[in-house]
Amino acid sequence: MHDIYNFVSGPLVWVSFIIFFAGCLYRLISMAVLARKKDIFVYEYMSLKFGFRSILHWIIPFGTVKWRKNPFFTIVTFTFHICIIFIPIFLSAHIILWKESWAIGWWYISDTAADVLTIVVIASCIFFLVRRIVLPEVKYLTSISDYVILSIVAAPFITGFWTYHQWPGFRIMGILHIIAGETMLAAIPFTRLIHMLFFPFTRGYMGSEFGAVRHAKDW
């Protein structure tokens, strides 16, 4: 057990971080090169001002007609996205690990807060799952990969929650938690989780076209 723990919390962390950062860099650079080669006009039309104008509207809750039309979804999706980035970074247990390995640390949230936010994330994942199964327009678009991606995102939070509460089998769960977190990191550049990276570019480009060429809003 200790060997496995040492392996997943040692070398595998390195591997997953390297895959994550190198993968993201690779995806961004290769996309930029491809665009330079095949869609060169993207560079011509991309506008900082209008790109950011659009991005800003879309990253503010209720900042667009679409967000206002679906208030419940908007609240869930914003909370969810903020939490999945916020929790792992500001979790005290994680910061202890940083301290032990690198002697660095920063502000963290209380364990109770982390607990509540984790429940929010898990509940959001259940919401997304139910949505996929129940709503015809989402079900129609859903393939197995969508469930896999959702599981990849939900797994670190479910296993983390389990481990923290020391429910039966929590030692194994702890190891699974680390593996799940590493899997998610490594999956980001190579699955549709890439939307985390591509969002500013796709939205920004649409905002540029709408703003600079078409003099219209795209939100």
Next chain:
Amino acid sequence: MAEPAINKNDESNKVVDAGIDKGIARLTPEKIEQVINKVLAAETGARLKAYVETCVHCGLCSEACHYYLSHDNDPKFSPAGKVKQTIWEILKKNGKVDPEFIRNASRIAYTECNLCRRCAMYCPFGIDITYLMSVVRRICHMLGVTPLYIQDTAHSHSATLNQMWLKEDEWIDSLFWQEEEAQDEISSLRIPIEKEGSEILYSVIAPEPKFRAQLIYQAAVIMNVAGVDFTMPATPGWDNSDLCMFTGDYEMMGRLKKAHFETAMRLKVKRIVMGECGHAYRSVYDVGNRWLAWKMPPIPIIHAVELYYELLKQGKIKITKKYDKPVTFQDPCNIVRGRGLHEKARYVVNAICEEFIEMHPNREHNYCCCAGGGVINTGPPYKMTRIKGNRIKAEQLFATKARGAKVIIAPCHNCHGGIEDINHHYGLDMELHFLGDIIYKIMEKPE
């Protein structure tokens, strides 16, 4: 799990369209694969890849689409639903799809999407679904599987550089004819042809001389009274319309726009003003110029709405009495989501009408007329596709009528075609006009 992308028993596949049927009969799986991969390799790149890989299949784009809303939220009509049935499948199978798949894809891309760009405002990622559908159209065009009627207009474009098989003398004759007619009303009126160095080249779409010649008459009256220095060309290049842009025949689109721009250059005009048409505006202002490597058009392109706005604002047209029937305004996709002319249009409407009642949603969020994007040009076989596909427009208009509107103003030919059919089919019983119709009617004219 979700149903498969392709349902072979789909009723909507049974429309008889000689263009598609004959095109399909000529296809083999090898040819399909070869053509698809040629288009994908030569013409697509980062955008297609980024759009397909970023889409998280969330379905949020659904409620943007009037087809989806009009078909009781049938997911097959949602923007991403249409992408699933076409480009996703093509990419998943590396182009190894059968002729029946192409029949289905052609029907979806040409007749169940107006390329209206509303979905770009509902997808949080700003995925350009219009572009994805255009790629499908491009593939279908390269495979020779285009609906018969729109292909006929594309042929007309390539043979005559206009959309309606008009011969040069017929075009010139139509201008003389309208000039003569209008001289009965204003004896000094001229429609100057080939007048080099004019301020404005006035250009129209070929259906105007063909069957809406009164629009040329009205425009001539408005511009003569306002003292606008304009000319109309006698040579091919006068027609600004472009159905080749919608069939996916981009080479032809390039020829058309080149002829149009060169005509303006030859006549040394300062700007091109075009009649009340949406798709032509998209072609000249946004799409066709890009094919010719002009980031923006080489010469300012002014839509009729902008001209009217200028003339009214500068007091060059005076109104005798405001139009007294309560009106509503249809925001055409191609000049609103395509050029942001909604506020100028409202200025014009308020300047010429007593009572203006907004339809909802409006401005950038207005529903498409369901005729645009070349869909009305696919002709009678798909008339019901358009009408059933836009029940939501009928509902939107009924609600506006209930609030008192009696007249719909739509400054776009396609909007007219689409709304006329909706008007009749759903028994809406509202009048439909161009801005020019009303301005002509109520403006001060010399005795």
